[in-house]
Amino acid sequence: MYPEERQQEILRRAREAGRVDVVVLAEALEVTTETIRRDLTVLERAGVLRRVHGGAIPVERLGFEPGLAVRDEVMTAEKERIAKAALAELPDDGSVIIDAGSTTGRLAQVLPADRELTVVVNSPPLASVLATRGNLTVIMLGGRVRGRTLATVDDWALRPLADLHVDVAFMATNGCSIANGLTTPDPAEAAIKRAMIAASERSVLLADHTKFGNTYFARFAALQEIDMVITDAGLDLTLAAELSAAGLEVVRA
Numbered sequence: 001m002y003p004e005e006r007q008q009e010i011l012r013r014a015r016e017a018g019r020v021d022v023v024v025l026a027e028a029l030e031v032t033t034e035t036i037r038r039d040l041t042v043l044e045r046a047g048v049l050r051r052v053h054g055g056a057i058p059v060e061r062l063g064f065e066p067g068l069a070v071r072d073e074v075m076t077a078e079k080e081r082i083a084k085a086a087l088a089e090l091p092d093d094g095s096v097i098i099d100a101g102s103t104t105g106r107l108a109q110v111l112p113a114d115r116e117l118t119v120v121v122n123s124p125p126l127a128s129v130l131a132t133r134g135n136l137t138v139i140m141l142g143g144r145v146r147g148r149t150l151a152t153v154d155d156w157a158l159r160p161l162a163d164l165h166v167d168v169a170f171m172a173t174n175g176c177s178i179a180n181g182l183t184t185p186d187p188a189e190a191a192i193k194r195a196m197i198a199a200s201e202r203s204v205l206l207a208d209h210t211k212f213g214n215t216y217f218a219r220f221a222a223l224q225e226i227d228m229v230i231t232d233a234g235l236d237l238t239l240a241a242e243l244s245a246a247g248l249e250v251v252r253a
Helices: 003-017 022-029 033-045 076-089 102-109 124-130 155-161 187-198 237-245
Strands: 049-052 055-058 094-098 117-121 136-140 166-171 175-177 181-184 200-206 218-221 228-231 249-252
Touching: 003 022, 003 033, 003 049, 003 055, 022 033, 022 055, 033 049, 033 055, 076 102, 076 166, 076 200, 076 228, 094 102, 102 124, 102 166, 102 200, 117 124, 124 136, 155 187, 166 187, 181 187, 187 200, 187 218, 237 249
Parallel strands: 094 117, 094 166, 117 136, 166 200, 200 228, 228 249
Antiparallel strands: 049 055, 175 181, 181 218
């Protein structure tokens, strides 16, 4: 079993049981406890597990939300491939929403310089990256800035979205599951994401494979409200087929 496969199995067991034990995992997967501890460190850095004494707990059980800086340091190659694949969904000219997030942030960095676009963002860091681009008109949604995600939320961000209609919304998520749709830990951020989807003609989810199968506190969309999912090749093929059966176009970059 490759390390990535073993880590996905550890994550599956943690979500199924609510907790995993280092010694039990080592025996079940026929590796050393040191190997399991390294795997748990990788999964914790990815923001999907939280280390506890003797094992780990899935973050959704703790209501834990890793900060943007932490999330931006993991799955970097996958996020870059997802962002490049998302370029195919940009309108030739028109308007888009780019949701706050580490993967959507990669899309902001690779937007083409030869296309006139209006870009709506709810992230001060994304606004500062895009504002100097001569081919872009950048609209920054106001409101309270959440320190953990650097996303603007609450009424000052919601009110403008009610009067907007954009071609495509590129959305981020903390969790995505067949049963519970798209979820995030914070209700205020969920409200903004919900309004972004409502303001768009099409919505495209950008999410690496570690986001699938887990559920957080606040749901902001059912799967049927999303038109396309762009993820990486690590997404399980069975789950990809289930997402397709639910009506989504699935791209594995």
